Amino acid sequence: MRMKNKLIALLLTTTIAAGMILTGCSGENKNNSGTGNTKEVSITNVSYDPTREFYAAYNELFQKHWQKEKGQSVKVTASHGGSGSQARSVIEGNEADVVTLALAHDITAIEDTGLIEKGWIDEFDKDSSPYTSTIVFLVRKGNEKGIHDWNDLVKKGVDVITPNPKTSGGACWNFLAAWAYEQQQDGNNEEETKEFMKKLYQNVLVLDSGARGATSTFVEKGQGDVLIAWENEAYLSIEEYPDDYEIVTPSVSILAQPSVAVVDSVAKKHGTEEVSKEYLQYLYSDEAQRLAGENYYRPSNEKILKEFADQFDLDMNLVTIDDFGGWDQAFKDYFDDGAVFDQIYSE
Structure with a gap:
């Protein structure tokens, strides 16, 4: 029995080590963004405080979308905190592939360091603000x-x-x-x-x-x-x-217009440029817009926003x-x- 347990332990250790090698835990290009060359890709979303519930649900929706489109599973790690503090954490080395922060100025602060390319606010619709609030x-x-x-x-x-x-x-x-x-x-x-x-x-x-x-x-x-x-x-x-x-x-x-952006230098380093961009682009899909409304954010899609007219005061x-x-x-x-x-x- 002891020998059997040792063999099992050895197999588990070998499997874990192999997994670390495959995912490139210690290398710069730790992921492959794209095309089914690896079984799983990982990205990190550094966000602000009240988005916890929304992104917990959205990540599941996006995982299904990416699996269907690319035949690849995606793991999303989320970080939440005060928006200004979160922006500073990225500037100081928190390797976010994407940021979804409370206001454009916090993303501009990251852009000023060179981590995000200029023009990020025009990369996605509505000034890269897929949902709003008040x-x-x-x-x-x-x-x-x-x-x-x-x-x-x-x-x-x-x-x-x-x-x-x-x-x-x-x-x-x-x-x-x-x-x-x-x-x-x-x-x-x-x-x-x-x-x-x-x-x-x-x-x-x-x-x-x-x-x-x-x-x-x-x-x-x-x-x-x-x-x-x-x-x-x-x-x-x-x-x-x-x-x-x-x-x-x-x-x-x-x-109030929360903003989103790909952290270009990090995504390039991780090899996650494609999946990171799609992660933010898919926020504008009808499914994600309705999910935002269900989580009490105002969809940027005017047609879908009207579906929530009983929930929001649209005449404020x-x-x-x-x-x-x-x-x-x-x-x-x-x-x-x-x-x-x-x-x-x-x-």
Whole structure:
């Protein structure tokens, strides 16, 4: 019996070693993207916080698609965190084949290092934004504090939960949506808007590093009266706790456009260029667009978006990042070191 166990152990060791050689674990070209030359190809998707559930489902859908098209299995490893932090991790050596982040600026930061080729935003439709979202409020059932719009968030005694715009892409969208609301109220008076934002952040209990952490603080730890949240994140909370929370739609919000890109230098190194590009392109397929809607993202395909008209308020007053001069200008004005957010938060 012992001899039999030794033989089995030896066979298993040999099999594992052979598998490591075949997949090229220690070599630069660890995969083959394409054409059935290997039985399995592996890619890594570095994403932002609230996409966990969507990409868990999408990866299964894509695996079936790739197997059908190429006769090859594909393994997708996903990483999630605050969008800004995730972008920095890629810049610092996290070898993502693709990135699916909360805002274009985070991908541009990677592009600036040379890891992503210029022009990535035009590689896929809709500015490489296959789905969108917006910013809403999540409140506890009954809404005891009477929170209906942004001005209610600056009242005394209202505790707000929102993540940190220095690390979270969602938090940047939150900030800009609040700013746009107050600008419309005070006739674009910047000093009055700064004072409004200062009051808002004085009411913030916790600045988590990412959107999912902020949701956990509000939902699981029970802190705060209102969560400024991605629309999809708010819906997920209600799906899980239907009797505990409700969504409030503010009078002004923002069209949030998460962006996707192939990390060209890494995909080339890994030999995954073909599968990485198809992984992102397939997000625009009808099947993936409906899956996005089922996970409470707004499909970029207008026809499929209308199929979810009962789920989403399609008549919301939404500003866009273009109203702020684009992301480069928005970061310079609001989020870079010493810009408006630092000014009001330090005070």
